[in-house]
Amino acid sequence: MPDGCQHPSEPAWFKSSYSGGNTTECVEAAFVPSGVLLRDSKQPEGPWIRVSARAWDRFVTARRA
Numbered sequence: 001m002p003d004g005c006q007h008p009s010e011p012a013w014f015k016s017s018y019s020g021g022n023t024t025e026c027v028e029a030a031f032v033p034s035g036v037l038l039r040d041s042k043q044p045e046g047p048w049i050r051v052s053a054r055a056w057d058r059f060v061t062a063r064r065a
Helices: 053-064
Strands: 027-032 035-040 048-051
Antiparallel strands (some): 027 035
């Protein structure tokens, strides 16, 4: 698959704006119908966790406060 193309069934991962600038603290997230997926960007093939949309919303709200 060419760069920039993504299979429709693959999540669209994006790097957190709160990730460290030194590339040692990078978190990526992807919005999916069942909530949000989170992973370490240094290990894209490694494990990820899924949280509900409600849990993600509560986390982001608390982080902004």
